[in-house]
Amino acid sequence: MQAAQANRLREGGRIDRSRPLKFSLNGKAYTGFAGDTLASALIANGVGLVERSFKLRRPRGIFGSGAEEPNVIVQVGEGAEAQPGLPATRVELRDGLIAHTARGWPSVRFDIGAINDLFGRILGAGFYYKTFMYPRSWWKYYESAIRRSTGFGRAPAASDPDAYEHRNAHCDVLVAGGGPAGLMAALVAAKSGARVILADDGTEFGGSLLACGEDVAGAPAADWIAGIVAELGEQPDCVLLPRGAVLGYHDHDFLTIAERCDSGEPVERGLHPPVRERLWRIRAKRVILAQGGFERPLAFCNNDRPGVMLASAVSTYIHRYAVLPGRRAVVFTNNDSAYRTALDLAVAGAAVAAIVDSRPGGGGELAIRARDLGIPVLQGRVVCDVTGRHRVKGVSVAEWSGDSWENISKTAHFDCDLLAVSGGWSPAVHLHSQAGGQLDWSEAQLCFLPSRARQCHDSAGAGNGKQSLGDCLIDGLRAGTEAVAKLGLTPIAIEAPDAGSAREAPIEALWRVPAEKEADRCLKQFIDFQNDTTVADIRLAVREGYRNVEHVKRYTALGFGTDQGKLGNINGMAVLADVLGKTIPEVGTTTFRPVYTPVRFGTVAGESVGALYDPVRQTALHEWHEAVGAPMEVVGQWHRPWYFPRDGEDLHTAVARECLAVRNSVGAMDASTLGKIDARGPDVVKFLERIYTHNVGRMKVGRCAYGIMLGEDGMVMDDGVMARLGENHFYLTTTTGGAAGVLNWLESWLQTEWPELEVYLTSLTEHFSTIALAGPNSRNLLEKLGCDIPLDRESFPFLTVRAANLAGMPVQLFRVSFSGELAFEINIGSHLALQMWRKVMDAGREFDIIAYGTETMHVLRAEKGFIIVGQETDGSVTPVDLGMNWLLSKEKDFLGKRSLARPDCLREDRKQLVGLLSSDQRTVLPEGTQLIEQTACGVLETRPVPMCGHVTSSYFSPSLGHPIALALVAGGRARKGDNVFAALPGREPLPVEVVSPAFYDPKGERQNV
Amino acid sequence: MSESTSRRHVETGVLENRGFLNLRLDPHKEKAVKAAEQILGQAVPLVSNTYGSGEHRVYWLGPDEWLIETDAGDVVALENELAMALAGSSAAINDVSGGYVALRIVGADARTVLAKGCTLDLHPPEFRPGRCARTRLARTTILLAADGEPDSYTIIAARSFTDYLRRWLAHAAEK
């Protein structure tokens, strides 16, 4: 049992010792301090073994200190607030924090799944696919068992109680990364007058400066950072976003940043919970990428044991969090940077047993300092194995010949509880690559460096391959100055502050340490810790024929974890290159895609949840419909009344009542959602002749017509009534769903094809509300309302339009019918519509008027065989298929006409619109039912069953007393009287008779009275 | 303006009794433009994304399209006068009063609230008084105008989306 925070240093660090915080991991209580991450607090408490690995269930501890952490992925919070998949290194500690690891059953220390580790040799890449193939039908059982044992946490079952938001922003210069280079770049840009946004994933700015003991401008780094941040804060147009992870660099310099707004304090959620996370959507003129670099591990046997850590992480824990991750350390490196960690350890009070440097010539200036402190430095040596299972106990060291595949033998052993490793540094080129920038391999620095940019970005600092602090500061200043100049501003002159730099010896290419026995014993040499991808897996993939890095990635799962290969990708590519006998640039990198770090679904969704998920469009009469309790049907974004139940009626009963009321007296419907377009101009007739299939020019002023529009492919695109209001003035209506699209489409013809036509189109969809009055008493109702024009059949015949004053209000009255009854449509300004509707309902009481909804409208039109575009049509139906030849003018060209003469459109076995009657007089066929050919005795003649069509609309007809359906049937018009069969789930196919689609009043006499 | 206040320093409300006319006109037909200006008593703005104010506000919607905002009571008379003045010049004038609702959003945080749902750069030098733009706000299309006073914007929204938009604004103003 460790004492509380036994590994905490007495002084230093960016933590607040006056603010102790309680937290728990897997139910066990600990304390840490404000300023800690969950990872640093766990190390402070001496928790070494924290998690089990994904596949092999090997014991794992904290390996890194930031976004690269592969091992300790926790679930934070409980219940609805729980958030899975977070690396402990990015979880800010707060009081009462509850965290759980994803694996380890019954406990992390004793995990039953650890038996997998014993079978590591057979659990190689592709194991699951190869092993659980047979018998094939059993995969569904295998899969559920395998799935249960994987994953990084559990998705909460309840909906997220937190609030999220989006924020759009524009800036001249976006600086991603607030380390030494980023701060310098932001400073020069902001002081030169640019609008700057500076974002950093960390809780405070400073980046690597927070994790080193160096001075800047002769003062402790922290003081210098505070000064710069304060200066930036004073600039008028500088936005500082700490806790802001730049997630993606998208097209045209559009970047997304997830800003964690959570203060860590408990919150009262109430009606308006505070924003937990904000997604910034930024359009930048210039972007400076200064996200630093990631240290690489080295591949040797058991390189994943708890107690093996990145050297830079060890330094970070010491300097930033005042935590000493080990008492007796070995440092293993192929470059100079890890010497700094050895010095940090020694200064913090740890014993450094040895620095194992693979380079025969050893390190530069830092190596001299290490020797001065009495640290043994072994050159030309490598760590080849690690002892200890739940915690590093010691390391084996061997001589290194420079050949990765030649067996080596151990020459020394060092006891230690911490192994700090460094395999060199890779600049964080992710955003540069997302933006389409190229990468160049540097043989001197052994890393990919950002080269040619595709968008308006530049890289700076460690992200640009700069290694010393001084170089990073200078490079940040350069990038900021250049960005300002490119914006056309005058950069102000700033000098880079003094900072230490040490002469360094070059890095050595060491990607994989040979094993002690046979060269193939690389099963425990981990490349991608999170996915348990080993050197052996990559070798296996190559042996099985994989050559392309993208394929090897997918076969071995290299780089697929929550860290997205930040730790292991370059090592993996280097090993692959080695195995293939190629160079690293020849092998190349896998594709970098957003997002850079994991992001909450809530952040992606922003405000668009619940009532704001999608706009609800309401008609001007919505208030009335709601007051009478009409259920709504969602049509596009519109909410339309579906039916108007009385006294607890269900849909069926209400619709039957509404239908009969319209057929027998009068009903009113809100038809306001139809698209409406005012079309005028000297060339409007010429234009509409090309758009509609009928002869528009022959329409007299005051006439209406049913018109259809075809796509150039000859298929029905939209339909609606259109009216001629004046010589050069038309009023067009479209379907509800087609309103916006049709207007854009008409404009496209006017603007891109026929600019010589002088025609103006204006949408009146929102301006006009439409009240449809249908039924034999509709004329009487209008008369009762008080109308200033004669309404008799001769003065106001079917398919005409009149401007009128109705009930004291100006309206356009259309005599059109979508029900087959005598009917009128009142078009009235939406600001007056509710008033008119109320008057209609009042005056209609004498005629027992009813309001009817979309369902009754559908039944009434189906009884007449009237189509609905999008229901009877699906983009593959011509007007001929629908029996609308009468609408197709022979005297003129119109859009789509030529296509109707293509051989496929002339086939006689095309699906054609027909009516269907169920033979049992009872069954309402489900819409979408497939129609099949079958003999009367039910024996299928051929297989597969010949299919001949499908049901497009189907209702029970209250007026006729039996079900009716519209359908598209191959060669249907010639098959009237035939039986086809409806394939019904769980039933014998039902014979249905092919009939005319006009079920009710086929001669159309009722609408003409 | 009926007002609502919120956690942010911002107030939103509906501008009552606004009427709207849509005007389509070829800007190259100088005579017609002059005739319209004579009736309106003010210039028809020919510069993209600007509006003119006087007795009415005349917003540029497109190179041959304007929205005239005026008192609801004056719409019919203004429409008739414009129609007469423009007769024979193939212009189109439509009363669209039923189609729009004007909202005003005022306050130090108005720009921040709008930025939650609008991709325009609303920074004052870019979007200053006299500027207007048809654009997106949340999931709707609006006409946005920077008013004469600082931190004040007019939103002209399609009527059917108004309820959604007011909810969205209220929500955005609470954060």
Next chain:
Amino acid sequence: MLLIECPWCGPRAETEFSYGGEAGITRPRDPDALSDAEWADYLFCRSNPRGNHRELWNHAHGCRRWFGVERDTVTYRISRSFELYPAAVPETDAALQSGPDNSNGGD
């Protein structure tokens, strides 16, 4: 998200636009004179280049104008936007450029 330069409204976010396919596809003057193959070519065949592509966009949520864009289909870089049938635009922009004082708006 693309930033598309509308010839009238300037650069705007892609969400304000709708795409109209390849530019420069001209509707045949006399469709009936075309063979089925020629008609199908007009209807369905597009150049689909790797690289520079002239295409139509509509500023659907802005000024409602259709215009042309030259966009690289590999890099998505837009090299220019253009009016399809440019007409002389009345010259008044200078007044606006001189600053907010001269703007014809504000109340």
